[in-house]
Amino acid sequence: MKRALIIGATSAIAESLAGQLAKAGASLFLAGRSAEKLELIARDLKVRHGVEVEIAAIDFDDFDQHAPLIDRAAERLGGLDLAVICHGSLPDQKACERDWRLTEAEFRVNCLSAISFLGHLANRFEQQRAGCLIAISSVAGDRGRQSNYVYGAAKAGLSAFLQGLRNRLYPAGVRVVTVKPGFVDTPMTAHLKKGLLMASPETVVRDILRAAESGNCELYTPWFWRWIMLVIKVIPERIFVRLKL
Amino acid sequence: MNHLESWGRYPKTTQNVRQVRWSSDTLPNAREGELFLPFGLGRSYGDGCLNDGGTLLATRAMNRFLDFDPGTGILRCEAGASLDAILQFAVPEGWFLPTTPGTKFVTVGGAVANDVHGKNHHRAGTFGCHVKRFELLRSDGRRLVCSPTENPQLFAATIGGLGLTGLITWVEFALRPIASAMIDVESVKIRNLDDFFEVSDESDKAFEYTVAWVDCLARGTALGRGILMRGNHAKEAGELRTHRQPRLNVPLDFPSLALNHLSVQAFNTLYYGRLKQRVTRAVKHYDPFFYPLDAVNHWNRIYGRRGFFQYQFTIPFSSNAGAIREVFERIAKSGQGSFLAVLKTFGDIPSPGMLSYPSPGITLALDFSNKGERTFKLFEQLNSVVMEAGGRYYPAKDAWMPPEAFARSYPNWEQFQAFIDPSFSSSFWRRVTRAEAKR
Numbered sequence: 001m002k003r004a005l006i007i008g009a010t011s012a013i014a015e016s017l018a019g020q021l022a023k024a025g026a027s028l029f030l031a032g033r034s035a036e037k038l039e040l041i042a043r044d045l046k047v048r049h050g051v052e053v054e055i056a057a058i059d060f061d062d063f064d065q066h067a068p069l070i071d072r073a074a075e076r077l078g079g080l081d082l083a084v085i086c087h088g089s090l091p092d093q094k095a096c097e098r099d100w101r102l103t104e105a106e107f108r109v110n111c112l113s114a115i116s117f118l119g120h121l122a123n124r125f126e127q128q129r130a131g132c133l134i135a136i137s138s139v140a141g142d143r144g145r146q147s148n149y150v151y152g153a154a155k156a157g158l159s160a161f162l163q164g165l166r167n168r169l170y171p172a173g174v175r176v177v178t179v180k181p182g183f184v185d186t187p188m189t190a191h192l193k194k195g196l197l198m199a200s201p202e203t204v205v206r207d208i209l210r211a212a213e214s215g216n217c218e219l220y221t222p223w224f225w226r227w228i229m230l231v232i233k234v235i236p237e238r239i240f241v242r243l244k245l
Numbered sequence: 246m247n248h249l250e251s252w253g254r255y256p257k258t259t260q261n262v263r264q265v266r267w268s269s270d271t272l273p274n275a276r277e278g279e280l281f282l283p284f285g286l287g288r289s290y291g292d293g294c295l296n297d298g299g300t301l302l303a304t305r306a307m308n309r310f311l312d313f314d315p316g317t318g319i320l321r322c323e324a325g326a327s328l329d330a331i332l333q334f335a336v337p338e339g340w341f342l343p344t345t346p347g348t349k350f351v352t353v354g355g356a357v358a359n360d361v362h363g364k365n366h367h368r369a370g371t372f373g374c375h376v377k378r379f380e381l382l383r384s385d386g387r388r389l390v391c392s393p394t395e396n397p398q399l400f401a402a403t404i405g406g407l408g409l410t411g412l413i414t415w416v417e418f419a420l421r422p423i424a425s426a427m428i429d430v431e432s433v434k435i436r437n438l439d440d441f442f443e444v445s446d447e448s449d450k451a452f453e454y455t456v457a458w459v460d461c462l463a464r465g466t467a468l469g470r471g472i473l474m475r476g477n478h479a480k481e482a483g484e485l486r487t488h489r490q491p492r493l494n495v496p497l498d499f500p501s502l503a504l505n506h507l508s509v510q511a512f513n514t515l516y517y518g519r520l521k522q523r524v525t526r527a528v529k530h531y532d533p534f535f536y537p538l539d540a541v542n543h544w545n546r547i548y549g550r551r552g553f554f555q556y557q558f559t560i561p562f563s564s565n566a567g568a569i570r571e572v573f574e575r576i577a578k579s580g581q582g583s584f585l586a587v588l589k590t591f592g593d594i595p596s597p598g599m600l601s602y603p604s605p606g607i608t609l610a611l612d613f614s615n616k617g618e619r620t621f622k623l624f625e626q627l628n629s630v631v632m633e634a635g636g637r638y639y640p641a642k643d644a645w646m647p648p649e650a651f652a653r654s655y656p657n658w659e660q661f662q663a664f665i666d667p668s669f670s671s672s673f674w675r676r677v678t679r680a681e682a683k684r
Binding site: 036037040043044048092238 | 313
């Protein structure tokens with residue numbers, strides 16, 4: 001049976017993922033900012049799937065809490081087979097341009113805290129020579145754009161870190177999956193217009209679950225984002241610089 | 246601003262949408278004069294779920310199950326949980342909804358706020374009759390657990406309270422046990438209106454679920470002809486199989502000509518003629534029995550972009566069949582066929598809800614394509630019959646009733662007004678009380 005740690009468990013994607021994992025019989029440890037919300041998710045999983053899940057409230061910004069949290073999850077579940085990093089925030093780009101502190105805070109949550117968790121997890125998984133690490137990055141990290149480059153740069157840092165980790169852990173048989181969702185219809189994007197490109201969390205979760213079984217690479221979800229980003233990446237910089245993206 | 250629509254797609258409104266994802270959330274900080282209205286799955290037909298110029302609190306992601314007692318079938322869930330999701334969960338456990346409207350794509354919060362009823366009203370009463378307690382979040386930040394014994398007045402005001410008394414965050418209600426997912430169904434051919442009353446009366450004694458489809462274009466001695474469907478949950482233990490998600494979809498608006506007098510007449514004739522015997526027996530899964538229209542996503546698009554009205558009213562038993570007959574005659578004369586005409590008798594089980602719609606009598610639900618003035622003219626003609634007979638309209642379906650009709654048929658609305666949260670309102674409420682929106 002799979003033992004899974006989900007960090008940032010109150011995001012819409014993470015909540016849907018936890019439901020699917022619980023349904024498949026996994027034992028779960030859920031970490032997130034709000035104890036109240038984690039409690040609601042735990043109740044739901046208990047009623048729907050008859051599983052008791054462990055929950056822990058954590059301040060992502062307090063990096064000293066990261067290693068003890070992972071230790072505790074491994075101890076409570078009797079080991080870890082899967083860890084999924086889901087937390088993040090979508091910054092207000094304009095506000096970040098005015099205020100360095102906001103930019104710094106966005107980097108701490110979207111990049112630094114994620115790679116801090118990943119570092120601890122990588123050492124543990126490398127030692128046990130098994131397991132799967134999944135982190136939710138973003139298509140926004142594939143190329144910096146004026147409308148969203150603080151978020152994009154933080155996610156680009158995360159994606160590059162994951163590439164290196166995948167490379168390093170390959171001999172140990174540990175799989176590392178970088179998830180790059182496009183627009184997903186969640187509270188994080190509630191203010192955006194719902195267009196054709198907007199995917200449901202369920203679609204994204206189905207792709208992530210498949211990757212958790214056997215994936216070991218970058219996962220664009222829904223699939224068509226691989227091709228959209230391919231096009232965006234090949235546009236020469238001297239042309240890209242004139243675009244309003 | 247967002248152009249969310251109600252199921253009837255009339256009236257067209259614009260409002261802000263704010264997501265409420267957690268029952269532990271507080272209400273968003275209201276701007277000066279901002280008015281809220283909870284919005285679940287938008288299956289109210291008229292403007293009961295709309296708040297033109299205001300804010301809708303979208304609750305569909307607040308849909309967690311919080312407690313379930315497999316011994317008693319009592320479920321506590323967040324208000325955005327859909328009846329669809331509850332059936333998926335409950336049926337395999339041997340439980341079913343205590344009563345259900347004709348679609349499973351409504352939220353529990355919406356079921357309470359509209360105090361919905363079903364084909365078993367004569368046995369089970371309304372949805373509100375099965376509610377044990379709920380939590381109400383008021384704009385002053387208070388969280389009030391309401392039940393027949395705690396905050397009993399707010400309990401009564403909120404059941405059928407159209408979402409105006411605050412945000413329902415969770416609801417605790419009782420499911421009913423079933424031995425099988427199947428329904429033993431009988432379809433009875435009804436010759437005319439008198440026949441309906443006779444068969445309906447006799448059916449209500451032996452069957453938990455009864456409802457009749459009526460060919461509202463039939464005239465003369467055939468006036469009121471139709472098919473009465475009656476059923477009971479199968480008694481012998483059977484497979485507790487849940488329903489599948491709809492596979493059919495209406496992807497685009499139909500041209501408004503698609504549903505006209507001729508096509509409705511053709512359909513009705515075929516539908517009625519399909520049954521050869523007086524009584525046809527069958528064993529049906531609960532899904533096609535309770536939710537035939539759920540099989541097609543966005544079926545409301547067949548009425549085109551201008552949308553349609555559902556005209557549902559009840560008239561008390563005392564006013565006899567004359568009024569119903571008069572309504573059918575006026576519709577037939579107008580040539581505006583109703584594709585769907587549903588007739589049912591309500592029982593006398595009282596609802597705890599202060600503004601609850603069902604009352605002992607006969608209820609008729611009709612669908613009319615929105616043809617503007619022509620349709621309104623017909624409604625006015627029907628309205629005089631309904632009012633004369635002491636009838637009332639169903640707010641969950643309504644987009645038209647005049648304020649006078651509301652005041653006359655819901656005489657306790659002023660008493661109800663004391664329980665409205667000062668930061669909550671709806672297009673419906675402003676229309677039927679002639680109140681201007683505060684901006």
